[in-house]
Every structure is written in C-alpha cells, then in structure tokens.
Amino acid sequence: MGTRLNVLMHDMVPKHQIMENEEVSKLLSDYNITIEQLPKIYHDDPIVKAVEALPGTVLRITRKSHTAGEAESYRLVVRRPKK
Amino acid sequence: MSEKYIERLESFSLPETIHDLITEWLSGKEVEEDVFTRILDRICRINDAHLPVKTHDQLISLLLKKEDQDNPVTDEQFDEILTRVIKEYGLTRIEPCEAVGIIAAQSIGEPGTQMTMRTFHYAGVAEINVTLGLPRLIEIMDARKEPSTPTMTIYLEDGFREDRDRAREVSWDVEASPLHEFGDIVTDMENMRVIVTLNKAVCDKRRIKISEILERAPAKIRERRHYRDFEFEVNEAEGIIRFIPKDQLSYQNLFQLVEHVRNVIVQGIDDIQRVVVRKESGEYILYTEGSNLKDVFEVEGVDTTRTRTNNINEISHILGIEAARNAIIHEANSTLREQGIGVDVRHIMLVADMMCMDGEVKQIGRHGIAGEKESVLSRAAFEVTVNHLLDASIAHEHDVLCGVTENVIVGQPIQLGTGDVRLVVRPMNNITRTGEN
Numbered sequence: 001m002g003t004r005l006n007v008l009m010h011d012m013v014p015k016h017q018i019m020e021n022e023e024v025s026k027l028l029s030d031y032n033i034t035i036e037q038l039p040k041i042y043h044d045d046p047i048v049k050a051v052e053a054l055p056g057t058v059l060r061i062t063r064k065s066h067t068a069g070e071a072e073s074y075r076l077v078v079r080r081p082k083k
Numbered sequence: 084m085s086e087k088y089i090e091r092l093e094s095f096s097l098p099e100t101i102h103d104l105i106t107e108w109l110s111g112k113e114v115e116e117d118v119f120t121r122i123l124d125r126i127c128r129i130n131d132a133h134l135p136v137k138t139h140d141q142l143i144s145l146l147l148k149k150e151d152q153d154n155p156v157t158d159e160q161f162d163e164i165l166t167r168v169i170k171e172y173g174l175t176r177i178e179p180c181e182a183v184g185i186i187a188a189q190s191i192g193e194p195g196t197q198m199t200m201r202t203f204h205y206a207g208v209a210e211i212n213v214t215l216g217l218p219r220l221i222e223i224m225d226a227r228k229e230p231s232t233p234t235m236t237i238y239l240e241d242g243f244r245e246d247r248d249r250a251r252e253v254s255w256d257v258e259a260s261p262l263h264e265f266g267d268i269v270t271d272m273e274n275m276r277v278i279v280t281l282n283k284a285v286c287d288k289r290r291i292k293i294s295e296i297l298e299r300a301p302a303k304i305r306e307r308r309h310y311r312d313f314e315f316e317v318n319e320a321e322g323i324i325r326f327i328p329k330d331q332l333s334y335q336n337l338f339q340l341v342e343h344v345r346n347v348i349v350q351g352i353d354d355i356q357r358v359v360v361r362k363e364s365g366e367y368i369l370y371t372e373g374s375n376l377k378d379v380f381e382v383e384g385v386d387t388t389r390t391r392t393n394n395i396n397e398i399s400h401i402l403g404i405e406a407a408r409n410a411i412i413h414e415a416n417s418t419l420r421e422q423g424i425g426v427d428v429r430h431i432m433l434v435a436d437m438m439c440m441d442g443e444v445k446q447i448g449r450h451g452i453a454g455e456k457e458s459v460l461s462r463a464a465f466e467v468t469v470n471h472l473l474d475a476s477i478a479h480e481h482d483v484l485c486g487v488t489e490n491v492i493v494g495q496p497i498q499l500g501t502g503d504v505r506l507v508v509r510p511m512n513n514i515t516r517t518g519e520n
Contacts, residue, residue, distance in 0.1 A: 012402055045442065046403045067432075075442075
C-alpha cells in the first residue's frame with residue numbers, strides 16, 4: 001500500500017545517534033559510572049533496527065524536554081533477555 | 084537598519100532560542116536605538132539568571148509583546164518581575180541528596196486521592212468513550228498490555244486533511260465493516276443456503292470493488308473466524324455469493340454460518356470498531372474506537388508522523404521505548420490535567436523514566452520496578468512480605484544494605500539528605516594545626 005512508516009520521523013520518537021567509542025569513554029568518565037549503569041534499550045527495538053546499532057553500542061538520545069528545552073540521554077543497546 | 088542590531092546581537096553569543104526570538108521580532112520593523120539597547124540589556128540580564136529555557140523564552144516573548152503593544156515594561160516593573168521569577172525558580176530547584184522519588188510518589192498520589200474513586204463516567208470527543216480519571220491513571224502506571232478503551236487519533240496527510248470527502252474515504256479503509264453493511268443477506272431454509280446480494284451503490288460509495296468483497300469474505304471467515312464447514316459459489320456479474328454448509332441436515336450449522344457471514348469484516352482494520360471524523364483547527368482528524376497502530380500506518384492518506392494511540396504497549400513495540408516514554412508522560416499528564424489537577428511534569432517524567440529504564444515498559448508495582456529491586460528487605464517491605472523472605476532464605480540470598488528501605492529496617496543511617504554527605508574538613512591557613520600545637 002501507499003505510505004511506508006519511517007519510525008524515525010514520528011513526532012513521539014526523539015533523535016537517536018550512535019556514539020563513537022571515544023565519546024562513550026568520555027561520558028563514562030565524566031559521570032564516573034560503568035557502562036552497565038546506563039539505561040538500556042533492547043536490540044530488537046524498532047529504533048535500534050532503524051539506526052542499525054549493534055548490542056554493546058551506546059545511543060545518544062536528544063529529547064525535547066518539557067522543562068529544559070532539549071535534553072540528552074543515553075541508552076546502552078542490549079539483547080532482550082529470554083523469558 | 085536591523086542588520087546593524089543583529090550584528091550587535093551576535094557579539095553577545097546568546098543561546099539559539101533567544102537569538103531567534105529577537106531576530107524574528109526585529110525583522111520587518113523600525114526599532115529606535117534606545118529601545119533596542121533597553122531590550123538587549125534586559126535580555127542579557129534574563130540570560131545571566133540561568134533560568135530554564137522555557138521560562139526565559141516565555142519571559143522574553145512577553146517582554147517583546149508588551150513592546151509591540153506600545154506599553155513597554157518599565158525598569159522598576161522589570162526588576163520586580165525578574166527578581167520574583169528568579170526567586171520562584173529557586174524554590175522549585177531540588178537540593179543535592181533530596182529523595183526525589185518519594186516526592187514524586189506523593190505528588191502524584193495525593194491528587195490521586197482527590198480524584199473520585201469511581202470515575203467511570205466517560206467523556207471525550209465526539210461520542211467516543213475514553214476511560215478517564217483514576218482508572219486511567221492506574222492503567223498507565225500498571226503498564227497494562229491493553230487499555231480498557233483503546234483509541235487512536237489519526238492525522239491525515241496533505242491533500243486528505245482539508246477535504247471532508249477524502250477524509251471519509253480514509254475512514255472507510257480504517258473502520259472495520261462487516262459484510263451485512265454491503266448488501267442483503269437471506270437465509271434460504273428450504274435449500275439450506277445463505278445468499279448474499281451485494282448492493283453496488285454501497286460498494287461504490289465505500290470505494291471497494293465487488294470482486295474484492297467476494298474474494299475476501301469466504302477467505303476471512305476461514306482464517307479470521309476459524310469456521311471452515313462450508314462451501315461457496317460466486318456469481319461475480321450479479322454480485323451474488325452463496326454459502327452452503329457442509330452438513331446439509333443441521334439447522335444449527337446453517338444459523339451458525341449466517342452469523343459468521345453477517346459479521347465477517349470485509350473492509351477496514353479488524354481491531355477498529357468505529358471511526359469518527361472531526362474537524363479541528365482547520366483539518367479533519369479521525370478518532371477511533373479500538374487501536375492497531377501498525378495496520379493504520381499502512382493505510383493511504385494517514386500521516387505517519389503524527390498519528391497516535393493511547394495503547395502504550397503498542398507504541399513501545401512499533402515506535403520504540405523512547406516513544407513509549409513520551410507517551411506515558413503525555414497520557415499521565417493529560418489524564419491529570421483533565422481532572423483539573425496540576426502535577427509538575429517533572430514528577431511524571433521521573434516515573435516514566437523509571438518505567439522505561441531497562442528497555443521495556445515496566446509497571447510500578449510488584450511485577451515491575453518494586454519487584455525487581457536488588458535488596459531482599461526492600462522487596463519484602465513493599466508487598467507479599469512472607470513470600471519474599473521465604474524465597475530469599477531458600478535461595479540463600481544476601482542483602483548488602485545499600486539502599487534506603489533496608490537501612491531503615493535494620494536501623495542504620497540512610498543515604499539521603501544529610502545522611503549521604505561525608506564531611507571533609509580542610510584546615511584554613513594551617514591555623515588550626517599550629518593552634519593545636
């Protein structure tokens with residue numbers, strides 16, 4: 001049929017970017033955390049598929065925030081655990 | 084004229100949003116030198132106050148609006164406004180080591196008690212029933228797989244949204260229509276068969292070919308309704324289809340067949356029971372009862388960037404976890420606002436962040452966030468105490484006593500507020516040291 005859905009274009013979906021390794025290590029040292037402490041996103045999430053990120057990479061998410069105008073957030077791509 | 088001002092503006096390196104506001108204001112009008120200086124001075128003072136983006140944007144646009152109305156804010160007024168805004172902002176800031184979670188819980192919980200327990204009356208746009216109030220809030224926090232009243236708001240693409248007839252066409256493709264809406268269905272008891280005569284006018288109006296219906300009806304009875312004990316004959320020229328039950332002796336089978344034939348969905352999306360077309364702020368929007376995001380996105384004319392549903396679980400599957408987080412915030416916020424209850428959006432954002440932390444939408448209760456805590460005592464303190472303690476002892480679990488709840492239980496200082504601060508004293512100019520001597 002006619003229209004094809006592009007999930008990245010939807011209003012509710014914020015901007016997702018794959019982060020470089022150097023950026024990730026800077027992020028982790030800035031916050032003094034380990035990579036497992038980041039929020040997660042599953043590898044079969046439609047957005048992860050759309051930006052073609054592999055498990056283990058970190059995504060930078062630029063949200064439109066209600067309070068701060070624009071806010072950055074990060075998620076680590078992990079495999080969905082088997083139930 | 085305005086180029087000169089813009090050049091001066093650049094030298095201040097203001098944030099982008101402020102910069103845009105001023106350049107927009109400057110364009111297409113003559114501004115006096117002293118007016119511009121005054122405005123610029125004030126804007127710099129607002130910028131220096133480090134307020135949230137939204138607050139300073141609002142302040143500046145109000146300031147510029149007053150200027151446009153030839154009723155500029157005086158210096159004293161401006162001082163008063165700015166001091167009070169800064170003071171008010173200072174009050175809303177959170178201090179280090181503050182327990183934000185418990186504040187969020189109370190801030191949502193207390194207004195929750197004020198919502199009447201039985202808000203089962205429905206209200207909403209155009210005859211579509213939507214659960215509101217406390218039941219809806221509970222639904223969101225419990226992360227139910229399916230809301231009790233799923234509904235979608237379908238926006239249309241350019242070329243469809245301005246035209247009532249074209250909007251209606253899209254609605255035919257969306258709304259589930261059973262076969263009996265397209266023609267007459269007669270039960271021929273003498274010859275044990277069901278005869279469907281399609282009405283060409285209706286089919287034309289709904290933009291569906293007779294051949295399409297004739298092909299789809301029997302296939303869908305078999306696949307969707309799982310009823311296979313029949314055969315059929317098609318007469319495409321006259322738009323007639325005859326269904327013959329396999330068991331020629333049982334009237335019960337015949338009547339069963341009639342039910343299936345009447346109600347088989349031949350046009351539209353199965354999950355969407357009803358569609359209402361409404362005009363809102365200059366464009367036609369479809370409101371639906373029932374929700375199926377994936378199939379609706381496939382329909383021609385649907386705007387795939389704005390269309391949304393109130394089924395959060397569905398959003399997380401189709402648009403991802405971040406979209407689900409946004410949907411939780413939006414749904415919870417509008418549910419509370421509808422009841423005339425103002426809850427700061429930051430509390431709701433915190434709840435939504437917690438729910439979406441691990442890559443899927445989790446409920447707040449014992450099957451979600453509260454039930455997956457590391458600490459045994461913390462889990463036991465919430466609900467089903469004995470089960471948790473029993474399971475933990477069987478599994479030989481340890482509790483490292485890091486969190487708040489478990490330390491309250493064992494009577495140790497907790498890591499919140501002053502309890503989380505370790506003081507380090509740096510001697511001033513070595514005076515203390517020599518004094519001790």
